[in-house]
Amino acid sequence: MKIYFAGSIRGGRDDRGLYRELITFISGFGKVLTEHIGEKTLSEMGEEFISDKEIFKRDMNWLMESDLVIAEVTTPSLGVGYEIACAESLGKKILCLFRKNEGKRLSAMLTGNTYVSVGEYSRIEEAKEIIRDFLNN
Numbered sequence: 001m002k003i004y005f006a007g008s009i010r011g012g013r014d015d016r017g018l019y020r021e022l023i024t025f026i027s028g029f030g031k032v033l034t035e036h037i038g039e040k041t042l043s044e045m046g047e048e049f050i051s052d053k054e055i056f057k058r059d060m061n062w063l064m065e066s067d068l069v070i071a072e073v074t075t076p077s078l079g080v081g082y083e084i085a086c087a088e089s090l091g092k093k094i095l096c097l098f099r100k101n102e103g104k105r106l107s108a109m110l111t112g113n114t115y116v117s118v119g120e121y122s123r124i125e126e127a128k129e130i131i132r133d134f135l136n137n
């Protein structure tokens with residue numbers, strides 16, 4: 001199983017440690033194509049050795065190749081929103097994970113979209129449980 005993990009990059013890197021832990025967990029179920037999303041060294045400023053056009057092409061190819069998409073959507077990101085919309089058009093299964101109790105509400109374009117599974121969690125263990133249920137179905 002090939003899994004596309006989406007998480008904010010230029011939208012903000014505050015959750016990169018969380019992404020890393022989730023990617024490690026998800027790797028137990030299949031191949032995560034986008035392991036770099038959790039990398040400490042990947043800052044908001046970007047990968048210096050690859051152009052934006054190359055990033056877009058590479059990521060779209062991975063998205064097409066993937067069997068399903070798991071997106072951590074607590075930190076709003078235009079790129080993640082775009083990937084979710086593309087994944088829906090491509091007919092991929094999509095799980096969005098949103099950390100609640102931070103005084104923020106997730107976009108109605110996700111919560112109101114019956115195509116997308118949305119899992120709200122407080123602790124990372126709950127997020128893992130949601131992922132486990134999603135992947136086992």
Ligand code: 6K6
Binds near residue numbers: 083
């Ligand atoms: C890295 C740091 C800043 O800019 C970069 C460029 N590198 C990227 N490398 C890989 N994937 C990227 C990059 N930029 C965006 N993406 C894709 O968009 C990822 O798959 C993320 O899920 C999503 C993040 O979008 P933004 O809008 O938060 O950057």
